[in-house]
Amino acid sequence: MAAAAPQAIRSIGRREAARLEAVSVTLLLLAVGFALAMFGGLVAGDADFFRAHASAWVSALLATPALSVFVRRFGRAPLGDWWRLFWSAGWVMMAVHLWWGLGALHQWDAASVFQRQGFLVAAPIFLIQAIWPLDVALAWTRRDWARAAGGYRWWQALAGLAVFLTFFVSLVVFRNDLESLVLGLVQAAAVLLAGLLRKLDREGAA
Amino acid sequence: MIRKIVNAGGIVLALLLIAATLGWLWLERSWSRWDRPEGPLAETGYQAFTHGAFGLEALPVKYAAVIDKVSAPAFTTTLEDGRSPWRTYGFITDESGKGGDSQLCQSNAENLLPHGFAVTNYLPQRAIQTPLKFAALTCASCHSGRLRTAEGLSETITGMGNPELDVIAFGDAVRNAVLDPSLTAGKIMDAYDQACPNDRTGFFTRQVEKLVMSAWLSGIRSQTGSETGKYGLPYHGAQMKDAADIPAGPGRTRPFRSIVRVALNLPGEENYAYSKIPAVFEQRRDLRPRAQYDGSVRNPVTRSFIAVYASGASVLALSKPEVAWDVRTAAAYTEELGLSIPVPSFAETFPKHLPDPTQVEAGFQVYKTWCADCHGYRPVGGGQWVAEGRWIHRFDYLDGRGGGPKLGVDPARVTFRYASLLPLSIWATLPGSGPAVAAQEQRLRDAGAAAEKAGEPALAWFWQQQLDGFLLAKRQYRLGHPLYFPACPSGQADCDETKLLASAPPCSEDDPQKCQLTDEVAYYNNPVPELYLRAPFLHNGSIPNARQLINLEPRPERFCRGENLYDPDALGFVATEPGPDGRCDDPRVAFLFDTTELGNSNRGHDFPPWDPKTLTDEQRSQLEALLAYLKTL
Known part of the structure; x- marks a missing residue:
């Protein structure tokens, strides 16, 4: 019993170190992505246009690990710190995208987004601007965020699906440029791979 | 422990990077702060016209202050004759001696840069605002001038074309300078620090300025270098004033060569559509329903947009609220300049050369016989221009279609290659909103399909390129470009933009008068207020003064241009004769204007159609009277 205490302390220490590592890596990726998206605008033809697009690309990149973890673990294993941190970082960049896309390009005229992009693209974008931050907020406030149950579980699944589909439609279906298409395909491939691994996990367990 | 430190370090680094990025964005907002005047x-x-931002940033101010020190070979023409580089190119500099000895520095740039230069924070083309100040051209750089007489220089007159400005040569000098491989931001900053030791900035600002200048230099060098296939290598030294190399010369531009290059991305070297820098007085729509010598533009704002766009302003820069406001306000200013905004009259400028009132009266009758049908008139004694006449506000077709008077002037301005591609291309340069954007896309597609159907695959490819560019621009300007046209005036709720689209190119209207942009092979008859400030005459500036224009004297075949004296009695410039060797040896009037060259013809506009060599006394008397009346316009 006396020997178990230091072991538990060591275990907590390891968990804290792992958490710190997750925070450090995610925050660094977020910072680098944010800086590249913003400073890249200085060398691009149109700073606002570039920033609006690049922030969406970085959001998609940051959301990809979270979506992959989610697909592989949801309902099976705790989602974990990596999911929560990447999921949150992805949303932060989506908020940055909203600032440049809606604020700079559309001068906060939401109706014009529907007018120019069509309902099929505009509606999901606005929808995830509501769903995603709510899901992130729940992930940081609910105790059962890692192993959701009941209605919250359905909510998490819906939020994950909504974000993935929005990225897929925007980046792949309505590909505006090569960068978007590549990023969309990479994200879709990562999610697909996670799904395959999940299937293999189940078959292995059986 | 090490892992912990590394991770903690990573977090600190990330937070610092985020803070730095946010800090930059905050600074950007403060640099780009603009309050509508x-x-x-x-x-x-006047502020917009002479000090506004138009996206025509030429050089960083700190570089402009030391061009003679770090880029002397690029800017020197060898014809300075003691003049500053600015004055050699014809810019209006302070020659009063008040500030003549002062070194241009960033702190005094607004006063010491030549007239018509603004100081802005915009990075050229990209229109990002940074702490680095740029010297930028405005409307007034070209459309302000002074009259140089034996008695001295007049005050600067806003609205007249600058007859001495060699803007194409200046452009070549800038291109030459930035292509210099030995030119670096460090070299410029060091030279500037030596020239302006009291003009130091803080460490952070200096580092940012150096970084931005470095980025500007690298960007403009790369762009200029990549465009040599289209523009050729720039001329230098004495070539700058040699008509064989830069055939436009002082007081003239090649606007259609420029617009063909920027709007169509096609070469314009074989374009001989020379144009004198026009006067921009009394441009109000009822007096001047169509702008340009060829009447190709209907709206003054569109005219101003095309002018700055052809001069090098990017579509992006023109979308900035400050720039768009300046374009609109400067255009509105030209509509009223000479009407509610006073312009010095001939009598005010030359009180010792007042015409005889009896002659003016007689001259008015001659004018009514020979000129008023096309130009309208101003009543003797003053008052507003009367835009009435049989042929005023009409296209005068080169082929005689429409039955107007045979002008017979140089046709190169309206017959150049690619002219027919311009209206639609220019219109689609600025994506509209609502029905306009759909119409623009459709008309570009239709043009491509029509070219295909007509068996012109290369032309179909051209329209495909235009369409691709348009689709990208459409995504950039989601709400429509602020200068797109035709657009309903703000606050006019009952205006229907769909109806306006009938006037957009290619016009569905049968009457080109209603069309926003045209490519008629014609010149357009407009009023000519403030005529004494319109010399040299004809659209290509091929006739130095009004005596020659009305055939009271023979028109010179060859003459030298530059700092020509103004002769109030002849109502225009003294045509300096070339030397016996046929050259213009005076470095101050070094450009040889040869009217036998393509685009330079001084023929035509013979109203009245009398030969100056065989004038009768009666005819001479009538023409002297006409000249007297012209001085009152």
Whole structure:
């Protein structure tokens, strides 16, 4: 019993170190992505246009690990710190995208987004601007965020699906440029791979 | 422990990077802060016209202050004759001696840069604002001038074309300078620090300035270098004033060569559509329903947009609220300049050369016989221009279609290659909103399909390129470009933009008068207020003064241009004769204007159609009277 205490302390220490590592890596990726998206605008033809697009690309990149973890673990294993941190970082960049896309390009005229992009693209974008931050907020406030149950579980699944589909439609279906298409395909491939691994996990367990 | 430190370090680094990025964005907002000026049009319009931002940033101010030190070979023409580089290119500099000895520095740039230069924070083309100040051209750089007489220089007159400005040569000098492989931001900053030791900035600002200048230099060098296939290598030294190399010369531009290059991305070297820098007085729509010598533009704002776009302003820069406001306000200013905004009259400028009132009266009758049908008139004694006449506000077709008077002037301005591609291309340069954007896309597609159907695959490819560019621009300007046309005036709720689209190119209207942009092979008859400030005459500036224009004297075949003296009695410039060797040896009037060259013809516009060599006394008397009346316009 006396020997178990230091072991538990060591275990907590390891968990804290792992958490710190997750925070450090995610925050660094977020910072680098944010800086590249913003400073890249200085060398691009149109700073606002570039920033609006690049922030969406970085959001998609940051959301990809979270979506992959989610697909592989949801309902099976705790989602974990990596999911929560990447999921949150992805949303932060989506908020940055909203600032440049809606604020700079559309001068906060939401109706014009529907007018120019069509309902099929505009509606999901606005929808995830509501769903995603709510899901992130729940992930940081609910105790059962890692192993959701009941209605919250359905909510998490819906939020994950909504974000993935929005990225897929925007980046792949309505590909505006090569960068978007590549990023969309990479994200879709990562999610697909996670799904395959999940299937293999189940078959292995059986 | 090490892992912990590394991770903690990573977090600190990330937070610092985020803070730095946010800090930059905050600074960007402070650099780009702009409050719309308020006040009467005469005041705000003048400010916009002479000090506004138009996306025509030429050089960083710190570089402009030391061009003679770090880029002397690029800017020197060898014809300075003691003049500053600015003055050699014809810019209006302070020659009063008040500030003549002062070194241009960033702190005094607004006063010491030549007239018509603004100081802005915009990075050229990209229109990002940074702490680095740029010297930028405005409307007034080209459309302000002074008259140089034996007695001295007149005050600067806003609205007249600058007859001495060699803007194409200046452009070549800038291209030459930035292509210099040995030119670096460090070299410029060091030279500037030596020239302006009291003009130091803080460490952070200096580092940012150096970084931005470095980025500007690298960007403009790369762009200029990549465009040599289209523009050729720039001329230098004495070539700058040699008509064989730069055939436009002082007081003229090649606007259609420029617009063909920027709007169509096609070469314009074989374009001989020379144009004198025009006067921009009394441009109000009822007096001048169509702008340009060829009447190709209907709206003054569109005219101003095309002018700055052809001069090098990017579509992006023109979308910035400040720039778009300046374009609109400067255009409105030209509509009122000479009407509610006063312009010095001939009598005010030359009180010792007042015409005889009896002659003016007689001259008015001659004018009514020979000129008023096309130009309208101003009543003797003054008052507003009367835009009435049989042929005023009409296209005068080169082929005689429409039955107007045979002008017979140089046709190169309206017959150049690619002219027919311009209206639709220019219109689609600025994506509209609502029905306009759909119409623009459809008409570009239709043009491509029509070219295909007509068996012109290369032309179909051209329209495909235009369409691709348009689709990208459409995504950039989601709400429509602020200068797109035709657009309903703000606040006019009952205006239907769909109806306006009938006037957009290619016009569905049968009457080209209603069309926003045209490519008629014609010149357009407009009023000619402030005529004494319109010399040299004809659209290509091939006739130095009005005596020659009305055939009271023979028109010179060859003459030298530059700092020509103004002769109030002849109502125009003294045509300096070339030397016996046929060259213009005076470095101050070094450009040889040869009217036998393509695009330079001084023929035509013979009203009245009398030969100056065989004038009767009666004819001479009538023409002297006409000249007297012209001085009152």
